[in-house]
Amino acid sequence: MARAATTSDAFNAVAEPRRRDILSYLATEERSVTEIVDLMEIEQPSVSKHLKVLKGVGLVEARREGRQMLYKTNPIAIRPLHEWTRTFERLWRHQLLRIKEQAEANNAQK
Amino acid sequence: MARAATTSDAFNAVAEPRRRDILSYLATEERSVTEIVDLMEIEQPSVSKHLKVLKGVGLVEARREGRQMLYKTNPIAIRPLHEWTRTFERLWRHQLLRIKEQAEANNAQK
DNA sequence: TTGACATATTCCTATATGAGAATATATTGA
DNA sequence: TCAATATATTCTCATATAGGAATATGTCAA
Incomplete structure (x- = not known):
């Protein structure tokens, strides 16, 4: 079997760095494809394909306005990723605490 | 260009669902490869490859104990993903609030 | 040293990718 | 209808994958 399709879920879709860039660009405002092309340094067809x-996984929404297509991020679709990472939050906090304690112990010793 | 390597960063590594499963299994305790194989329903070589x-991206750490290799999740390596998703949190909260307000407005109307 | 157990690696294959180039489709205004 | 603008699709290619099968490596105990 090959790797899962980029469109199989949000995890796969955001694995591509350009697509994360696009999501950030479109987070707070709608933008046309051309605007995205100007912001990033990749060709228009690539931008269209990323979009x-x-x-396909619901991370952006689109709306036509005249000849332009206006895209914007659908932030709620990022939430499942956030929730998944959050299940590890308690653990890394604990990890950081131990690192800090270790450093203080070393300091006290000298 | 092809897709970025699974080992290029944590985003690509966790795109594979099996690997997310493994990270959860190893979140709170060390486990040997065989234990992981028993928990999941995939072959040992596949598990070794996922590990x-x-x-490769620092999401797990390994330690040998006799014939076994004991793996555990390194939660701190998940933090960058969390931080990235967190940049959208304010936006989806706002989105949810608007949905709620809309529902209440509809309710009051009838 | 040998056998048994535990894990890792190699080889194979079907499949999907991302970029570039070329082209197609859609929309508007004249 | 036609030209211009905006976006999407198709094609090609080099590349990397995940799993299966087979095998290699590593470690211990006798």
Whole structure:
């Protein structure tokens, strides 16, 4: 079997760095494809393809306005990723605490 | 160009669902490869390969004990993913609030 | 040293990718 | 209808994957 499709879920879709960039660009405001192309340094067809993937998993929404397509991030679709990472939060906090305690112990010793 | 390597960063490594399962299994306790194999329903070589990817990006740590290799999740390596998703948190909260307000407005109307 | 157990690696294959190039489709205004 | 603008799709290619099968490596105990 090959790797899961980029469109299989949000995890796969955001694995591509360009797509994360796009999500950030579109987080607070709608933008046309051309605007995204100008912001990033990749060709228009690539941007359209990335947008298609993001739309396929619900990470962006699109709306036509005249000749333009206006895209914006659908932040709620990022929530499942956040929730998954959050299940580890308690653990890394604990880890950081131990690192800090260790450092203080070393300090006290000298 | 092809897709970025699974080992290129944590985002790519956790795109594979099996690897997320493994990270959860190893979150709170060390386990041997065989234990992971028994828990999941995939072959031992596949588990070893997934572990190699996870180790490559620092998501797990390994330690030998006799014939066994004991793996555990390194939770701190998940933090960058959490931080990235967190940049959208304010936005989806706002989105949820608007949905709620809309529902209440509809309720009051009838 | 040998056998048994535990894990890792190699080889294979079907499949999907991301970028670039070229082209197609959609929308508007004249 | 036609030209111009905006976006999407198709094609090609080099590359990497995940799993299965087979095998290699590592470690211990006798």
